[in-house]
């Protein structure tokens with residue numbers, strides 16, 4: 037688990053992420069998320085795919101006597117109760133029998149449950165299990181959260197806001213268009229009474245405008261207009277023209293700005309946005325000619341994509357950035373896209389690297405100096421330190437220490453210098469299991485069978501498992 041700071045919120049709270057990449061259920065979760073995403077929008081019809089979808093659905097809205105507001109669910113993912121989410125999935129699948137599932141429905145639901153209940157995470161070297169809520173980072177979480185929200189909308193939220201209200205939701209962000217007289221504070225109270233875990237905050241339009249996703253929505257002259265929204269934390273800090281990124285990356289960034297301008301902006305705000313792109317990137321040393329060329333290219337792409345919806349997928353290969361990558365691009369023109377691995381991101385810098393295994397975490401053996409028995413112990417502080425502590429116990433005649441007891445009972449002193457590590461670098465749980473396994477198989481004078489209870493067979497299995505290092 038790691039956290040990413042929310043730079044746009046005061047106090048910079050952390051967004052916790054448990055990355056499931058590489059974990060056992062991650063691939064399965066990806067496969068299960070696909071058919072589930074076909075269910076989105078089928079229950080309540082409020083689901084938004086992206087900001088383009090939003091614009092299409094509200095651009096013709098008549099705004100006479102209406103106002104804009106947005107509701108935001110606080111920490112949606114971690115607050116969705118697993119039980120309720122599973123129930124919502126079952127209901128949505130029952131209502132939509134035509135959805136193609138890779139396995140029979142009952143098995144499908146069991147697999148989804150298996151994935152969401154897995155929730156294992158590691159933090160600062162300790163292992164934890166998430167007992168409720170959806171994991172931030174699982175491919176199933178967004179789609180399950182949405183399906184859960186859709187059932188709440190159908191059963192409660194849409195009734196509370198009333199039929200005349202437009203209610204559109206992108207995951208946990210909801211845009212509403214309501215009558216000017218409607219008391220949104222009382223609506224907010226009613227919404228928050230529905231489910232103790234699902235709590236909303238409300239933001240109303242200010243001076244006839246409201247930000248939603250990457251769009252600033254303007255309520256002017258009884259209709260809606262749109263411009264690009266940038267968070268107040270935006271610093272216009274994009275890739276400099278003389279940065280050693282590939283030419284493709286740099287033109288790609290600018291082209292993305294132009295495409296978004298054409299996609300979002302109403303004609304009233306388009307010139308402003310184009311001007312913004314020009315000044316911002318001129319300051320970053322981009323030649324004006326290149327900017328104008330990219331603006332034209334964006335217009336061409338827009339007209340092409342509105343004429344044909346068929347998008348051909350190209351294959352990508354990743355080549356380390358060098359002079360040659362430009363040459364390769366020109367050779368493979370059209371057939372292949374070349375990308376370059378990106379450098380470190382803020383995430384790479386902030387994220388705690390997985391610690392190397394602790395070499396002081398050991399299961400060790402101290403043989404008796406006379407008979408064939410040994411003492412088996414485990415520690416995360418290194419065996420040498422423990423040997424010193426055992427010697428001190430002997431001097432102080434600490435009777436609870438098994439070594440001291442063996443000296444008392446048999447009169448045998450341990451052979452300190454023959455102390456050896458049986459295994460190194462395990463985490464606490466595995467270390468204690470391995471200790472117990474050795475105690476049950478090696479002749480010893482330990483006072484007890486270890487901190488973990490093991491059957492003879494389990495002990496043998498554990499020791500077969502290559503822990504003897």
Ligand SMILES: [Zn+2]
Pocket residue numbers: 404405406407408409442446448
């Ligand atoms: Zn002995």
